[in-house]
Amino acid sequence: MKKTFNKLLPRLYGAYFNILSLFSKKKTAEKAFNLFCTVRKGRVLPQQSDYLEKAKYSIEDTLGHQLQTYHWPGNKETVLLVHGWESNSFRWRNLIAKLRNSDYNVFAFDAPAHGHSSGKMLYVPLYADCLQHMIKTFNPIHLIGHSVGGMTILYNQSKHSHSEVEKIVTIGSPSEFHEILEHYQKLLGFNTRVLKAFENYIFERFGFQVRDFSSSKFVENNTKKGLLLHDELDILAPFHASEKVHARWKGSQFIRTRGLGHSMHQDYLNEQIIDFLKS
Template sequence: MSSFVIKSIGNVLNATSLISSKYATKKALNLFASPRKGRYTDAQIPTMQSAFFEELDFNSGSIATYRWVGKNKTILLAHGWESNSSRWSYILSALKAEDYNIVALDAPAHGKSSGRQFNAVLYSECLAIVAKKFKPEVIIGHSVGGMATIFSMHNYNLPFVKKIISLGAPAHFTGVFSRYKTMMGFNCRISDGLDRLVLERFNKPVDYFSAANFSETISAKGLIIHDKKDRIIPYEDALLFANRYKNSELISTTGFGHSLKDKSLIPKIIQFIN
C-alpha cells in the first residue's frame, strides 16, 4: 500500500472521528489487526507439500501446522506478520540435514489457519497450543513471531522449551502501535482511543505488553539476531532484549534487513541449537 493511500485512509478516519471518535477508532484498530497478505500463493504451495499437514482446534477455528519428521530435537517455527510457514524454506534443508523434528504453524488469519484478525496475544495463544502438543525444545520466531513466542513463554507453562531464537523481533507493543499511528497520521482522538480499546479488550494498558520485560522471567536460553539497519523493527529493540533477557546472547548484523534470511546465519543458528 502506497504512502499516499495510507495517509488518505488516515485522513478519512481522522475526519470521521470528528463525528464519532468511537467508530473511527474501532475502524483503525480493525485495520491494524487485518493482514492484507499472508495467504499462500501458488509459488509457495510446493514448499509445504512435503510436510505432514494437521489442523488443531482453536477458538472455534483451526491452526494449520506442518511437520517434517526427524529423530533429533523438535524445533517449532513461528513466522511473522503477513507471512506464512513457507518463509522458512531458506533454512529447511539445513534443519533437515540435522535430522531435527521440524514443526511450523501458520498464525491466525495467515496461511491456512482460520480467522481474519491477528494480534500478538492471539498468536501467543496459538503458539502455546501447538507447543503443548509437540513439545519443542527450541522455538524460532521471526518478527512478531518472536514477540508472540516470548508472550507465550511468559503466560503459559512450557518447561520443555529450552532455547529461543528471536529474529528481528519487536521488544514492546508500544513501539509497534506508535509506528502504526505515525504511519497513518492519526489525530489525538484516534490515538488515545486506540489505547483505550486495548485496555478494554485485554484489561491491560498498551505498555504492559513488553516482550523485553517478559523475557526477564524466562529461563530458556535465548539467541537474539537483529540487523542494525532493520527498517521495520528498530535495532534499539534488540538492545532492549539484550539488556533484560539475562540468559541470552545478541548477534548483530548489517545489511541483512528485517527478513534475516542470509545463509551465513544458518550455521550460527544450528550451533546454538546443538
C-alpha cells in the same frame, strides 16, 4: 493512478478516524484496531505451494480458527517455527534444510489469516494463544520466531514460564508495542484523540496498557536460554528492539549483523542457530 491511490489511502483512513472520533471514540478505536490487524499478504503463492504441500500435517482447530501445520520428521529434539507478519511457513525453508540435516524433528504452522490457515486478522495475543495450542500439541523443546513471531513467543513465554521449552531464538523481532502504534499513527496521520481512544480500547479488551506490552519487559524473569539475531539496518523492526531485550534477558546471546535486512535467511546465520540449539 492505482499507485497514487494506494499512497493516499492510509491518509484517507486517518482523516476518517479523526472525524469519526468526534462522534464516537469507542467505534473509532474499534475500526482503527481492525484495520491495524487486517492481513493483506501472506497467503501461499504458487511458487511456494509444492514445497509446503509435501509437508502438510494436521489442521488444528483452536479459537475458532483452522490452522495448517507442517512436519519435517527427525529423531532429535522437536523445534517449532513461528513466522512473522504477512508471511507463512515457507519462509523457513532454508533453516528447515539445516535442521533436517541435523536430524531435528521440525514443526511449523501458518498463523491465522496467513498461509493455508483461516481468518482475516492477526494480533499478538491471538497468535500467542494459537502458539500455546501448538506447544501443547507438539511438545517442542526449542522455539524459533521471526519478526512478530519472535515477539509472540516472548509474550507467550511470559504467561507460561513453566513450559518444557528450553531454548528460544528470535530473528529481527520488534519489542515495544507503543513504537509500533506510533508508526501506525504517523502512517495514517490520525490525531492524539484517536491514539488515546485506541490505547483505551486495548486496555478494555486485553487488560494491559500499550506501554506495558513490551518484549523487553516480557523477558525480565525469563529463565530459558535465548539467542537474538538482528540487523542494524533493519527498516521494519528497529535494531534497538533486540538490544533492549538482550539487556534484560539474563540467559540471552546476541548476534548483530549489518546489511542483511529483515528476513535474514543466510546460511551462516542458520548454522549459528543450529550451533546454539546443539550447545
